[in-house]
Amino acid sequence: MELKKYQQEVINDLTQFIEELDSTRHIGKAFTNFWESKGITVQSLDNDFLKPYDNSIKGVPRVTVKVPTAGGKTFIACNALKPIFDSFPLDKPQVVVWFVPSDTILKQTYENLSNPSHPYRQRIDAHFNGNVKVYDKEALLFGQGFNPVEVKEQLSILVLSVQSFVETVRKGLPRAYRENENLAEFAAHFRDLKANLDNVDDTALIQVIAYLNPVIVIDESHNFEADLRVDMLNNINPSFIFDLTATPRNRSNIISFVDAIKLKKNNMVKLPVIVYNHQDTTEVLSSAIQMQKTLEAKAKAQEAKGGKYIRPIVLFQAQPKTSDDNVTFDKIKDSLIEIGIPENQIKIKTANKDEIKKIDLMSRDCEVRYIITVNALKEGWDCPFAYVLASLANKSSSVDVEQILGRVLRLPYVTKHQEDLLNYSYVFTSSNNFLNTLDKIILGLNKSGFSAKDYRVKEQQVESKIDTTTGKGSFEDLFGKQQEQPTSATSDNDEDEVEIKVDDVKELTGSEKGTSQLEDILKLAGDTNAEFEKKMEELDKEDNLIPTELKEKIKSFPIKEVFKEGAEKEVIPTFHIKTAPSLIEPDNLIPLTKNLLLEGFELDKQDSNIDLTRTASKMASIDLAEGRKDEYVPEYKYVDNHVKEAFAEYLTTLTPEQKINQIAGRITKIIKKIDQIPEPQIIAYVKKVIKDLNSEKIAEITNNEPFYAKLIKDKINELAEQHAEKQFDKLLDKGTVVCEPSFSFSKTISPKNPIKSITKNLYIQEEGINDFEKQVINEVANLDSVVYWHRNLERGKGLLINGFINHYPDFIVKMKNGKTILIETKGDHLDGSDSQQKLRLGEKWASKAGDNYRYFMVFKTDRLDGARTVAELIDILKDMK
Secondary structure, three states, X not given: OOOOHHHHHHHHHHHHHHHHHHHHOOHHHHHHHHHHOOOOOHHHOOOOOOOOOOOOOOOOOEEEEEOOOOOOHHHHHHHHHHHHHHOOOOOOOEEEEEEEOOHHHHHHHHHHHHOOOOHHHHHHHHHOOOOEEEEOHHHHHOOOOOOHHHHHHOEEEEEEEHHHOOOOOOOOOOHHHOOOHHHHHHHHHOOOOOOOOOOOOOOOHHHHHHHHOXXXXXXXXXXXXXXXXXXXXXXXXXXXEEEEEOOOOOOOOEEEEOOHHHHHHOOOEOOOEEEEEOOOHHHHHHHHHHHHHXXXXXXXHHHHOOOOOOOOEEEEEOOOOOOOOHXXXXXXXXXXXXXXXXXXXXEEEOXXXXXXXXXXXXXXXXXXXXXXXXXXXXXXXXXXXXXXXXXXXXXXXXXXXXXXXXXHOEOHHHOOOOOHHHHOEEEEEOOOOHHHHHHHHHHHHHHOOOOHHHEEEOHHHHHOOOEOOOOEOOHHHHXXXXXXXXXXXXXXXXXXXXXXXXXXXXXXXXXXXXXXXHHHHHHHHHHHHHHHHHHHHHHHHOOOOOOHHHHOOOOOEEEOHHHHHHHHHOOEEEEEEEEOOOOOOOXXXXXOOHHHHOOOOOHHHOOOOOOOOOOHHHHHHHHHHHOOOOOOOOHHHOOOHHHHHHHHHHHOOOOHHHHHHHHHHHHHHHHOXXXXXXXXXXXXXXXXXXXXXXHHHHHHHHHOHHHHHHHHHHHHHHHHHHHHHHHHHHHHHHOOEEEEEEEOOOOEEOOOOOEOOOOOEOEOOEOOOOHHHHHHHHHHHOOOOEEEEEEOOOOOOOOOEEOOOEEOOOEEEEEOOOOEEEEEEEOOOOOOHHHHHHHHHHHHHHHHHOOOEEEEEEEOOXXXXXXXXXXXXXXXXXXXX
């Protein structure tokens, strides 16, 4: 089971945030920098869910991923563990506390993570070399396979419910807070650590977990807003908190949004939701039965052509007088049988009556096609065969579908079906106050992480319910502005049981009226396909760094109308590499990346001479970065001295070769990944660097691993860049690397620091610039020879000159003679190797892009060979008319 593209994007977002955290050593700054890299300034964003970093759990990074129902939250969490633990000190125990919101989900999660053949466990095993053990609360309390030795050697996942750890009253403490002789070994092993909780025995489970400083994964984290739960999180002394929810709350530090269109595009959900309001319960039942038969016929036809087995299921949502009113459910079941549905196709699922408990609903042998319920399916339900949610409430009752609407959204087999009707979900109601019903449907979508844009309803049904005198409930309001909550209609018989008129249902089903109504529903469903497909295509062309949910909240600026026609035709060349030709594509070109240039790079055979001198000034900079400034600095960055001492003592027991192997492995873990250089090559290279050092220097490296890891990493990067540039030149000469048109201007941009117009700017507003950049572009823009200019964006948004390094020039300028000019500005203090590399790459790009393209690097006064001063640049450009 591989990550979907959007799931990989979530992991990329998490990794990028962690890299910002490593760089800044400050959680709040890392969060701000992360969003600024996507063009979003959280301080100025006016919304309810993306705000400046909330530091409720002090010194602990806590981030949230917004993932709708059926988006694969658990699988995302499984993949998130590796980048999180990769960022930790080497000796930190690898312990995860996995909190779930209910007993049903607790059982599911524990079973799935414990099962070696389940995709969740397989992914974790692959990331942690199979050294993984999963515990439930009972195993932990009795110390079953849970001891300091095992914990040191493996990834330990503790699957728990929050109820086990939240103290509501001190009287009768939860077992997790009590003295526990089964865990006494932990207290002895971690004797140097200060107990985290006052008045709690050192052997209590919660105290042991606090010793271990765990990573916390919280499923449905919107349930963790209460103060008691925040206190509990502080009590267990976390090192990192990873929240997953469809509905983030105010304190959420969201780093990734997964929107409905991405799920639809990846065939995870049945969208849109087709909503149809009937005149009465008779019509609801008739349509539900006919729709089930229609969908099943489509499913059988599809299977006959090679498709997979699907048996569409209808969820009948009853509205009994009381939650345990089984008489109501049995009466509905009897009525369905009398209508003609076989008894073995009908089951009841409520809090007190569970007829599907041991049934595999996806089995071909299962006959179930109708399930009668209230809200008992709201958690733990994972059957994608549910297609229709039919409310059996009275017309005058308030329809309460929001709790279980998400149960019909999961798409079978995560694949788009040939029969379009099998790609949607359906909600049938009968309500006098249909607008109120739609509010509940929107609320149900919101609870599942979707929005009002993700359902469709027959427009006439809405219009017939609109109060034309007030204008309330307009179609525009329904899909856009926040509408007022209408009050539910009431009547004297609200509490009466719903009456099913069996003969009327029989008569309507198959009649001309019933058939016409079904055709109306099918037409509504069919008409949505082109609209949704078109919307997905449009989103593909937009700025994908900004989540769809934020696009309406962020100011964007289009290309000026006067430049629009010319700018839309502009396609600027970038570097591509020719790959092995195929029958379909004789000249197969893919964008060039540095990693492609590193193929054949053998690090372990490179020069290993590194100046390992540890100067006071160098160490001072490291110490400053490590020094704690305030409570926003992540606690996990600090390694206790006793851990270092324990490792140093352990080294004395090893042979020289074993000692080198241990240190090389630890240095490599700190270095982490460098481009696509395999880890074994990095280990071999580190061994080569340190193998001839004396014991005194080895001891010094052991005590200062981050410092020496940085020295070695810098050397590896230097070697890799040298190799990449040589390979780039070689492939250019061979013609394997070519410059082909690929970059086009976006229709709109969302600059994080918009500037006022200078003149001839391409977009209504451009990205902010510094004083020297402003001086340069102001002089350039005022030339008669210039048509327009644009401040090039970075981080995947703007024009990238891709080669042995990634280079985003500062400005793109269009001249009247048709030439396109790229300008990189440099203050005089920025003339190091980075500038030299950019200049070499820019000049190579200009030579290969064609006669209509130029590249200039501009310095204020002093400059590199080949670069220009401002005066020289202006002199060149002024005659390009």
